[in-house]
Structure formats: structure tokens, C-alpha cells
Amino acid sequence: MGFKIIEDRPTPPEVYNWRIYLMGCCIAFGALTFGYDAAFIGTTITRPGFTKAFGIDNMTAKEKTNNSSNLTSSFTAACFFGAVFAWPAMEAYGRRVALQGAAVVFNIGAIVMSVTDHNLGMIYAGRVLTGLGVGAITGVVPSYLAEISPPPIRGVLVGYFEVAYQAGNLVGFWINYGVTKTIDLHSPKAYRIPLAVQLIPGGMFAIGTLFMIESPMLLVKRGKEAQAIKNLEYLRQLPADHIYIQEELAMIHNRIAEENTVAGGEGKGIKGYFLGCVRELRVASIRHRAVLVMGMMFLQNFSGAITINYYSPSIFKAIGITDTTLWTGIYGVFKATSSFIFFLVFVDRFGRRKPWMISAGACSLLLIYLGVYIKLGHPQTTKVLSESTKKGGNAAIALIMVYAVFWAFGGNGLPWVVSAEIFPIRLRSLAGAWAGCGQWLASFAATKAFPEMLLKMDWGVFIFFAAVCLLTVAFTFIWIPETKGIPIEAMDQLFGGPTRHSQWRQKKVYPPHGFPPLEGLTDHYDGGKGMETPGLHGDSKKESADYLEHV
Secondary structure, eight states: OTTOOOOSSOOOGGGSOHHHHHHHHHHHHHHHHHHHHHHHHHHHTTSHHHHHHTTGGGSOHHHHHHHHHHHHHHHHHHHHHHHHHHHHHHHHHOHHHHHHHHHHHHHHHHHHHHHOOSOHHHHHHHHHHHHHHHHHHHHHHHHHHHHHSOGGGHHHHHHHHHHHHHHHHHHHHHHHHHHHHHSOTTSTHHHHHHHHHTHHHHHHHHHHHTTOOOOHHHHHHTTOHHHHHHHHHHHHTOOTTSHHHHHHHHHHHHHHHHHHHHHGGGOSHHHHHHHHHHHHTTSHHHHHHHHHHHHHHHHHHTTSHHHHHHHHHHHHHHTTOSOHHHHHHHHHHHHHHHHHHIIIIITTTSOSHHHHHHHHHHHHHHHHHHHHHHHHHOTTTOSSOOHHHHHHHHHHHHHHHHHHHHHHTTTTTHHHHHHHHHSOGGGHHHHHHHHHHHHHHHHHHHHHHHHHHHHHHTTHHHHHHHHHHHHHHHHHHHHOOOOTTOOGGGHHHHTSSOSSGGGGOHHHHSTTTSOOOOGGGGGGBSTTSOBOSTTOOHHHHHHHHHHHHHO
16 A cells, blocks of 8 residues: 555654644645646636636737736746755745745745736736745655654655545646636626635635744754654654664764765865755766656656646637536546555555656547547537547547546656655755755746647647657656665665666566665674664564565
8 A cells, every 4th residue: 555654663653643643734735725726727827717818819829829928838847946945945934934935935926916907917926926936835844744754654654645635636627617616707806706716725825834943953953853853752752761762863863974975075064064965966866867867857747647647628618618618526536545545545556657758658648549539530629529539539538537546646746756866865965956956847848839739730739648658668668667665775776787778677687586685784783684774673673674685
């Protein structure tokens, strides 16, 4: 099971307490904000009331296309810069304060969009502000969760974030459906309500930040060890002298020491660590991993799913559907449900490589069908559809839902999972920000380009996405390793060989079970007898020795 608790060391039951789960829920509210945005904006900006109020009706076809892409891409561009500035902000002011600032910026943007009338520039300003807030959230949350979560339930709390994102998606899709069925679409209410609803997840997240406490690791970095111990006591519900607290405190010191080695002679603080990370790019395997993350994010965003989220009304209209809001909502249900199932059941059962290759291969075939159907049937321009075209349209609808399922089982979350696993601990703080920047940069490129592509390429845009999915299969087969079951400490060895596909066939490279030898870890073990650095003892220490003997 994806969320099954597997302990890295004997863990007192008090550690799995309501406080840590409450923190996870409060942090997850941040994902509601951009989950909702990804679902509601595409339909809202096409409402007759919106296009009339903001002068879009008077634009040429070219101007309308540019405006549509700009309204969407301005958000994702701002997300990129929000993620860029999030890392220095959270290091300088703390994780909690950085998230509170992100919540304030997001809600100001939502208010600006909700109250403006006849001023398209204010809509753009609101989109930029909400984007900055969302980008900062995605830049801070991975590090914050990693620092406050007990390792056995870290996956659960990360799962909360994904679940919240999908929940926001569903709300966005169905808010638009409710507006379509109950409100005159030429009325300002038809666009004001979806814009104002942004304040609900934004407000929930802002309130949630009041229940967060500062990361113990950051407090230790600042020399506030007494407060760090108090925060650990609060999060773990254990006294300061408990062995579990003492071990965790030792782990925090070890990680800070590793980060300090990265800075080396580059100086102290944020600047020194950043320059040290840049220096690490001289190492071929680190450089390979950085490029790999960026490649995964671009392939994910150009697989078609992100653009279907933002421009679902246009896409459903292209295959001849009239009730686009209903089918957009149904599409959201399929995608969200499939994502829940994948992260709950399959992600740690079938690994990373195989699900993504199967997912991308299947998605390419489905997208090819959509392109061919639009080319041959012309459903978007034909007033009276023939019987065969109607049947083809029904098949196209079904295949879009199947596409949602396959995409959820591959490209939806696996790039994030792999990105979180492949970097050494000493680079983890900045690696999360790198992945976030890659995601938003790729999302900006995809959402900016899609309206123009759809206008000029028509059915060919689906063939383009299909080609990207096929490229994803090849990219995954050649360059993405299977990281399931590989210790983080062994990633340097996994990426240390040549970048040919046989390198990633673990059982051939590391027979008989695919686990690499931990030659680089001998300093942490006492002659194979068990772990000497804080973290394992008793049965867990014996298990670590058994593992070394097995390897």
C-alpha cells in the first residue's frame, strides 16, 4: 500500500498523534488553491458575461487567442517566480512566515479579481498575485513537510497535499457546472462567483498557517536549539529527554553538517549554500539528475493533461460536445479518483518506470484517436453530425476519460516522486525548489503555447501531444532509473554509471535483487554490525546489518 506505515526505527505510538496530522491538513489547504485554479479559469474566462465586461468580444480572433493564453500563462509565470523567491524567503524568515506571506499575497490577488469590473488589467494583476502566492506555497511545502514529518508517515502527509490538489480540481470543475445551470451566463455573477470562490481555499490556508509551528531544523540552524526541542516535543508528544527526540535532534545536526559541507569555501548562510549547490553541478551525476528533473517536468506538462485542465471547454467543443461544463466535471472526477487510487495503492507496489511508460504509451494512442477523429469527422464545424460521427464522438468522450485514468497512473505524480528521491540529502533543500521551478516553467510554456497551437494546428495539436507521450516512453526507458527500494544513500552509485538503458535494469546491474552495494556507506557502519550514527537501534540496527549482509 502506498500509505502503509513502514518504520525506519522503533517509533513510539505517541509520534503518530493528532497534532502532526492536523499540521499535514493545514499545509494541504495550500494545494486547494492551485487545484481550484487549474480547474475553474478555463471555463470562467469564456463566459459571455466576462468577455463582454472586459472587452474581449471586441477583439479580433488573434487577440482573443493571445488574451486567453496570457490570462492563463500569466498565472503560471508568476508561479515560477514565486517558487524562485520562496527558497531564500523561507531560509531568511522561516517556513511558517513564508507560507503566511504566500497566503496573504494569494488572497489579495483573489480579492482584486473578484471586485474589479471592466478593467482587464486588474484581472491580470490578480492573476499575477495569486500565481506568486501559489508558487511560493509549492516552493516551501516540500521542505517544510520533510522537516516536520516522522519518516514513516511522510508519504501520508505528502499524499494529503495531492488529495487536496485533486479536491480543489473537483470543486473548480463543478462550481462552473453549477453556475452554468443556475445563473444567466451573460450576468456578471457568472464570472464573479468562480473568481470569489478562490477566497475559500485561500482563507482556509491562511487560517491553517496559524496552527503551524516553525521547523525544528530551521530553529537549530539559527542557534535556537531550546525552542527546536520544544517544537519537537509538541509535534511528537514526547518529553525532551526521550531517546526518540534525542535521536531526531542528532539527525537534524547531521543534516545541517552535511549542508555546511556543501557551502565549503563559498561562505556562510543562504548565499554560501546556493553557490555550493551550483558548484556540485560540476559532478556529472548531479548534473544529470538536475537535467533529468527538468526533462520530466516538461514531458509531464506537454503530455496534454495540463492543457486539458485549463482549456477543457475548447477541447470538448472541438470534439463536438455542447454541454462542455458537465463533461469537464466528469473528466475531473475520473482524474481525481484515479489519482487517489494510484497514490494509495500502486505507487510503491509497481515502482516508477513501468507505470509511466505504460501510461505514456496508452495516452499517446488515445490522443492519436482524438486527432484523427477531429480531422475526419469535423465535429466542431459540422452543424448536423452523421451517425458515424456521433458514434466516433461518443468514443472520443470515453477515451478522454480513459486518458485521465492512464495519465493519473503515470505522469500525474511520478515526476515529483522521482525528483524527491534522486538527490542526496545535502542538496535536498534546494532540489525541491529546482523541481518546483521546473514544473512552473514547463506549465507556463504549455499554457502559453496551447491556444495558438489549437488555432493553427487544429487536430494536429493532439498528434503533437501523442508524439510527446511517445517521446516520454523513450526518455523513461533510457534515462529514468527505477528508484523504488533504492536507499537515498545509494543514488550516487545508481547515477554514477553510463546513461544507457541497461544501467537502469537494476537486477542486471545489481544482481540478484536490484539493490546496489552500499560501498560508499562504510563510514556509517561498524564493520557490517549495524548503524553507529544516531537513527537506528535494537531490532532496526540488526535489520540494517542483515541488509548489508544480503547486499
